[in-house]
Amino acid sequence: MTFSTLPTSYAPIGQPLWCSLSGVADPQVEVRILLSDDTLLGVKRFVGDASPTFDLAPYLRRVARFSPSVDCSTGVTSAADRQLMVRLEAVSTSAMISSPLMIFRPADVEEQPTALLTTLPTERLLAPDEWDELTFLADAPQPLRVVVTGRDGSTRVLSHVIPADTLALFHLAAADFPDADQLLVDAGACGAINYTILPAAEGTCRLAWASHRGSIEHYAFPVVQRVEFAVEKVRGYGEEGYCVGHCEAEERLVLQSALETDAMLNGLKELLQAEQVWLVQASGYERVDVLTEKAEIHRHGLLSSLTLTIRSTQKNKQLWS
Numbered sequence: 001m002t003f004s005t006l007p008t009s010y011a012p013i014g015q016p017l018w019c020s021l022s023g024v025a026d027p028q029v030e031v032r033i034l035l036s037d038d039t040l041l042g043v044k045r046f047v048g049d050a051s052p053t054f055d056l057a058p059y060l061r062r063v064a065r066f067s068p069s070v071d072c073s074t075g076v077t078s079a080a081d082r083q084l085m086v087r088l089e090a091v092s093t094s095a096m097i098s099s100p101l102m103i104f105r106p107a108d109v110e111e112q113p114t115a116l117l118t119t120l121p122t123e124r125l126l127a128p129d130e131w132d133e134l135t136f137l138a139d140a141p142q143p144l145r146v147v148v149t150g151r152d153g154s155t156r157v158l159s160h161v162i163p164a165d166t167l168a169l170f171h172l173a174a175a176d177f178p179d180a181d182q183l184l185v186d187a188g189a190c191g192a193i194n195y196t197i198l199p200a201a202e203g204t205c206r207l208a209w210a211s212h213r214g215s216i217e218h219y220a221f222p223v224v225q226r227v228e229f230a231v232e233k234v235r236g237y238g239e240e241g242y243c244v245g246h247c248e249a250e251e252r253l254v255l256q257s258a259l260e261t262d263a264m265l266n267g268l269k270e271l272l273q274a275e276q277v278w279l280v281q282a283s284g285y286e287r288v289d290v291l292t293e294k295a296e297i298h299r300h301g302l303l304s305s306l307t308l309t310i311r312s313t314q315k316n317k318q319l320w321s
Contacts, residue, residue: 001021001022001023001024001025001029001090001092001095001097002021002022002023002097003019003020003021003088003090003097003099004020004021004022004051005018005019005020005053006019006088006099006100006102007019007056007102007104009102009103009165010083010103010104010105010111010137010167011104011105011110012104012105012106012107012108012109012110012111012214013057013060013061013064013084013104013105013106013107013108014057014061014106014107014108014109014212015057015108015109015110016055016057017055017056017057017060017104018053018054018055018056019031019053019054019055019056019088019099020051020052020053021046021051021052021053021090022050022051023050023051024046024049024050024051024052024092025050025092025094025095026092026093026094026095027047027048027093028045028046028047028048028092028093029045029046029049029052029090029091029092030043030044030045030046030090030091030092031043031044031045031046031052031054031088031089031090031091032088032089032090032091033056033059033086033088034086034087034088034089035063035084035085035086036085036086036087036101041059041060041063041086042059056086056088060084060086060104060106061106063084064084064106065081065276066081066082066106066210066216066276067081068133068208068216068278068285069284069285070131070280070281070282070283070284070285072131072133072171072173073171073173073176074146074158074171074172074173074176074177075160075170075171076144076160076161076162076163076168076169076170077168077169077170077171078168078169079135079166079167079168079169082105082106082135082167082169082214082215083103083104083105083106083167084103084104084105084106085101085102085103086101086102086103086104087099087100087101087102105137105167105214106210106214107211107212107213107214108212109212109213111137111213112137113137113138113139114137114138114139114140114142114189114190115136115137115190115191116134116135116136116187116190116191116193117135117136117137117211117213117214117215118134118135118193118211118213118215118217119211119212119213119215119217119266119267119270120217120219120264120267120268121261121263121264121267122191122192122193122194123194123196124193124194124195124196125195125196125198125220126172126174126183126195126196126197126198127174127197127198127199127200127204127220128174128175128178128197128199129174129175129200129282130174130200130206130218130220131171131172131173131174131175131218132171132172132193132195132218133169133170133171133172133215133216133218134169134170134172134185134187134193134215135167135168135169135213135214135215135216136162136167136168136169136170136187136190137167138162138163138164138165138166138168138190139164139165140164141161141162141163141164142161142162142164142187142188142189142190143159143160143161143162143187143188144159144160144161144162144170144185144186144187144188144190145157145158145159145160145184145185145186145187146158146160146172146183146184146185146186147183147184147186148177148180148182148183149180149181149182149183149184150179150180150181151179151180151181152179162187162190167214170185170187172185172195174195174197177197180197181196181197182194182195182196182197183195183197200220200222201222201223203222203223203224204220204221204222205220205221205224205253205255205279206218206219206220206221206279206280206281207219207220207221207255207271207277207278207279207280207288207310208277208278208280208285209270209271209274209276209277209278210274210275210276210277211270211274212270217267217270218280219257219267219268219271221255221256221257222256222257222258223255223256223257224253224254224255224256224320225254225255225256225307226254227251227252227253227254227320228251228252228253228254228309229249229250229251229252230249230250230252231247231248231249231250232247232248232250233246233247234246234247248315248316249315249316250311250315250316251311251312251317251318251319251320252291252309252310252311253309253310253311253319253320254307254308254309255307255308255309255310256305256306256307257305257306257307258305259303259304259305260303260304260305260306261303262297262298262304265297265298265304265306266297268297268306269295269297269306271290271306271308272290272292272293272294272295272308274290277289277290277310279310279319286312286319287312287313288310288311288312288313288319289310289311289312289313290308290309290310291308291309291310291311292307292308292309295307295308
């Protein structure tokens with residue numbers, strides 16, 4: 001009994017991950033799906049099948065969760081929370097085998113062996129107190145340069161290396177370059193991102209979300225169009241008339257982007273369908289729920305903006321202060 005088919009490394013869990021056994025001699029075999037820490041995700045049982053095949057992906061999608069942090073400075077860091085490490089055990093009456101440890105990405109598209117995983121354009125704005133995060137997939141060590149252009153026109157270059165055969169994050173913190181006017185992150189074959197340093201408007205609301213490519217994207221909405229407050233009351237009727245037995249409050253923020261190009265709006269529209277969205281604050285990333293289900297992202301001959309409504313994922317939690 002052997003594993004005859006296994007998915008490739010860093011395959012996306014948004015697509016089928018086919019696994020096969022061959023040479024099963026016993027009438028029944030169980031396949032256990034385990035994380036690297038031996039957490040059991042599920043068991044597949046096959047009866048009377050000498051060459052069973054199954055899709056691993058559904059077991060992984062429900063456990064894929066990102067954990068972004070504000071505790072970052074400029075540099076290359078681990079992307080441990082952007083990947084799932086999984087192994088399989090096949091057990092029958094007469095045999096037990098184990099697969100190699102496999103690594104998968106919480107994404108829904110295949111990628112080239114060397115790639116910058118992003119869904120936003122390469123020209124971006126960054127406020128002096130903000131940071132951005134870039135996700136890289138590299139099959140060989142990849143040099144990365146940060147070209148810093150100062151407000152006086154001077155330039156300097158900082159060098160980093162993206163490690164091979166892994167997912168890696170590159171954090172870029174504008175606060176590490178207080179005199180910068182522009183920051184160019186050049187990762188060679190992976191691609192380059194150019195940032196213009198510009199102070200954020202007062203009241204800017206910054207969101208982050210998990211993209212379909214397995215990255216976390218950031219965007220600062222310059223306008224909080226309005227703050228809405230709604231309550232839901234459960235009423236009863238008794239001898240004294242109506243009374244409120246229970247009340248839950250909900251605060252909603254209606255955000256509006258800047259006038260943007262089609263390329264930026266195509267990236268921002270993913271906010272409406274992203275399963276993980278955060279409000280980014282100095283204290284941390286707070287999960288929010290995007291209520292908007294439809295938005296206009298293009299009008300012929302005009303720049304457009306995206307308007308969406310968010311609320312906390314926690315009942316009775318306020319986002320606006």
